[in-house]
Amino acid sequence: MNIQINGVNLKVSATVKAIIKNNLVRKLDQLLVNFNEEIKTGFVHLEKDKYKHFHAKFDMALPGQDGHLFAKSENIELVSAIVNIREQLEKQIKKYKQDKVNYSLG
Numbered sequence: 001m002n003i004q005i006n007g008v009n010l011k012v013s014a015t016v017k018a019i020i021k022n023n024l025v026r027k028l029d030q031l032l033v034n035f036n037e038e039i040k041t042g043f044v045h046l047e048k049d050k051y052k053h054f055h056a057k058f059d060m061a062l063p064g065q066d067g068h069l070f071a072k073s074e075n076i077e078l079v080s081a082i083v084n085i086r087e088q089l090e091k092q093i094k095k096y097k098q099d100k101v102n103y104s105l106g
Contacts, residue, residue, distance in 0.1 A: 001029050001040040008047040016078070020044060023082045024058070031093045039063065046078070056081040058089060066099060
């Protein structure tokens with residue numbers, strides 16, 4: 001999976017990239033195993049505000065009319081914000097897959 005990371009008021013270091021890879025990318029790769037690698041491109045936007053809260057957003061397009069994945073989260077800890085995004089995306093991907101199965105059967 002290709003992930004582009006953008007950071008605002010936050011340095012996107014190797015540690016931050018490893019956190020995203022371990023907590024987000026691996027799970028998405030497991031859920032989107034049947035998709036072509038060229039399709040699996042996501043954008044992560046991380047921001048740290050003046051109150052030391054982390055804002056994380058994820059955006060990705062999948063094939064089909066309802067194939068847009070978007071999640072955002074805010075937390076004091078970066079890891080928690082990324083895990084919250086992963087949980088939101090898991091629900092969206094499961095719904096997307098279920099809709100595609102129901103569409104092909106009906």
